[in-house]
Amino acid sequence: MKSAIAFSNILLKDMKNYYLKPPNISWGILFPFAWMLMMFMRTKSAFDIAEVFPGILAMSILFGTTSMLSVTITFERKARSFERLLLAPVSMELLVLAKITGAILFGVFNSIVPLLVSVLYFKADVANWLALLSGIVLLSVVSTLLGLFIAVSAKEVFEAQTYSNFFRFPMIFLCGLFVPVLMLPVYIRPLSFILPVTYGVDILRFSISGTNFMPAGVSFSLLAVFCLALFYISIFNISKKWIK
Amino acid sequence: MSVIIEADNLVKKYGSDSAVDNISFSIEKGEIFGFLGPNGAGKTTTINMLTGMAKITAGRVFYKGLDVTKKIKKAQEIIGVVPDESNLYDEMTGFENLCFCGAIYGLKKKEREERALALLDEFQLADASGKIFKAYSKGMKRKLTIAAALIHKPEILYLDEPTTGIDVASVRQIRALIKNLNREGSTIFLTTHYIEEAERLCDRIAFINKGRIIKIDTVKNLLEDTEESNIVDVIFESIPYEKNILTEKLREKFPDVECFFKNENTIRVNSREKIDISPIVNYLSSEKIFIYEAKLLRSTLEDAFVKMTGIEIDMMKKEKEKK
Numbered sequence: 001m002k003s004a005i006a007f008s009n010i011l012l013k014d015m016k017n018y019y020l021k022p023p024n025i026s027w028g029i030l031f032p033f034a035w036m037l038m039m040f041m042r043t044k045s046a047f048d049i050a051e052v053f054p055g056i057l058a059m060s061i062l063f064g065t066t067s068m069l070s071v072t073i074t075f076e077r078k079a080r081s082f083e084r085l086l087l088a089p090v091s092m093e094l095l096v097l098a099k100i101t102g103a104i105l106f107g108v109f110n111s112i113v114p115l116l117v118s119v120l121y122f123k124a125d126v127a128n129w130l131a132l133l134s135g136i137v138l139l140s141v142v143s144t145l146l147g148l149f150i151a152v153s154a155k156e157v158f159e160a161q162t163y164s165n166f167f168r169f170p171m172i173f174l175c176g177l178f179v180p181v182l183m184l185p186v187y188i189r190p191l192s193f194i195l196p197v198t199y200g201v202d203i204l205r206f207s208i209s210g211t212n213f214m215p216a217g218v219s220f221s222l223l224a225v226f227c228l229a230l231f232y233i234s235i236f237n238i239s240k241k242w243i244k
Numbered sequence: 245m246s247v248i249i250e251a252d253n254l255v256k257k258y259g260s261d262s263a264v265d266n267i268s269f270s271i272e273k274g275e276i277f278g279f280l281g282p283n284g285a286g287k288t289t290t291i292n293m294l295t296g297m298a299k300i301t302a303g304r305v306f307y308k309g310l311d312v313t314k315k316i317k318k319a320q321e322i323i324g325v326v327p328d329e330s331n332l333y334d335e336m337t338g339f340e341n342l343c344f345c346g347a348i349y350g351l352k353k354k355e356r357e358e359r360a361l362a363l364l365d366e367f368q369l370a371d372a373s374g375k376i377f378k379a380y381s382k383g384m385k386r387k388l389t390i391a392a393a394l395i396h397k398p399e400i401l402y403l404d405e406p407t408t409g410i411d412v413a414s415v416r417q418i419r420a421l422i423k424n425l426n427r428e429g430s431t432i433f434l435t436t437h438y439i440e441e442a443e444r445l446c447d448r449i450a451f452i453n454k455g456r457i458i459k460i461d462t463v464k465n466l467l468e469d470t471e472e473s474n475i476v477d478v479i480f481e482s483i484p485y486e487k488n489i490l491t492e493k494l495r496e497k498f499p500d501v502e503c504f505f506k507n508e509n510t511i512r513v514n515s516r517e518k519i520d521i522s523p524i525v526n527y528l529s530s531e532k533i534f535i536y537e538a539k540l541l542r543s544t545l546e547d548a549f550v551k552m553t554g555i556e557i558d559m560m561k562k563e564k565e566k567k
Contacts, residue, residue: 003350243296
């Protein structure tokens with residue numbers, strides 16, 4: 001009961017203090033629109049929604065979650081309010097879970113606009129809704145955990161932002177968003193396979209257009225393994241770096 | 245009284261440097277225990293080890309027999325920590341901050357709201373309960389941070405430099421609050437580099453320097469240790485003859501004490517034994533010397549600290565100014 005109270009209040013506090021602030025809500029709406037516009041300009045015509053839909057979804061989730069969590073945690077660390085959480089009788093697992101849940105929900109929220117616009121306006125077909133929604137959630141989880149991984153390494157907010165970009169930009173070119181993984185040069189492909197986002201994007205492709213290159217079950221399993229690994233690596237890093 | 249905190253041979257190393265070097269102490273329930281030392285002495289590191297914010301390199305800590313090194317989360321249920329800087333949430337009001345702090349200790353909504361209101365009242369912050377923390381003055385921030393540490397009614401309260409960098413009125417209020425909390429039964433572990441604060445508040449004090457405890461004792465005993473000599477200053481208007489004649493006369497009359505002129509109008513009388521002032525005053529009066537004042541100079545905790553640690557008070561004062 002005490003753990004549930006602590007978890008829900010950490011989550012609510014983060015939602016109120018960070019995620020539900022007007023600039024972040026507008027980010028969650030405008031940013032995906034910007035991606036869609038960019039895709040439209042690229043094709044100079046009504047684009048093939050099935051082709052770009054997974055990419056827009058993935059980028060909206062990836063950019064929203066990694067930025068938010070790495071910045072908010074670094075900010076709390078800098079203001080020393082994160083120490084308050086470390087001093088509370090809350091297990092590290094529960095604390096990390098409470099901190100990432102807000103960002104995961106923010107990631108899912110970021111996917112709503114492209115999802116609605118694509119399905120309702122561009123009449124995009126979704127082959128497997130359950131796989132799509134599961135993929136969105138898993139991609140939000142793994143992106144959030146990447147943000148946490150960055151946050152543990154950063155001391156300043158600007159460092160968190162720099163590190164986020166350092167990870168994200170190469171990632172969007174390597175994970176099959178713009179160029180399918182199997183069309184990348186052979187010597188680059190290993191990099192794609194060690195990126196969790198690659199599997200998230202492949203799940204989205206499977207659920208929307210069926211153009212996945214990995215069996216969906218394998219992608220789901222690998223993504224789940226990445227989530228668990230990043231979760232425990234982050235807990236280990238926090239215990240090591242922040243409780244010196 | 246029973247022992248509530250026991251630290252046994254605590255060591256904290258960063259690489260090859262020892263921040264805390266093999267310290268041991270025990271604190272009884274209901275005591276105000278002070279850690280007094282300059283910046284970098286190891287005060288905050290010790291608190292961090294005791295509260296789970298720093299890993300212990302060697303040694304053990306027990307709260308009422310519970311091994312803190314093994315069950316830190318259980319131990320954290322009975323402690324409240326006020327760090328050296330206020331660390332509540334800037335965008336939340338005073339009331340929201342207290343409620344949130346109650347929630348992370350698992351207090352239910354009704355309970356934490358009632359407790360928050362009571363604490364705001366006790367800390368004279370009720371009028372500012374709806375203001376965001378960022379808008380609070382430094383003194384108010386400090387008081388709210390202490391209130392936040394008390395929201396779950398901890399048995400042990402850690403206060404790290406609680407009055408550093410705040411105005412005099414707030415300092416007085418916070419010191420009174422600390423005394424009140426102690427009267428209500430809280431055990432308080434206080435670190436400070438303000439000697440007068442330690443002297444006023446603490447039942448026992450540990451002098452700490454360079455990661456080592458130099459001495460632990462009650463304020464009374466620490467002072468007694470320093471009072472090897474008793475000093476009386478006798479201040480007068482003028483003397484009817486040469487200074488050295490008077491000095492000689494005093495030496496003959498009072499062979500057990502050492503007398504010398506501190507300045508033109510003051511004779512300082514030193515003795516290893518307690519000095520009875522009246523025969524000296526009477527003798528000087530009989531020599532037609534008009535005495536303004538005779539005062540016994542007592543050793544202070546500052547004297548004890550300087551004597552035992554070898555740290556000049558000027559250095560501590562410079563640190564205060566820096567802060």
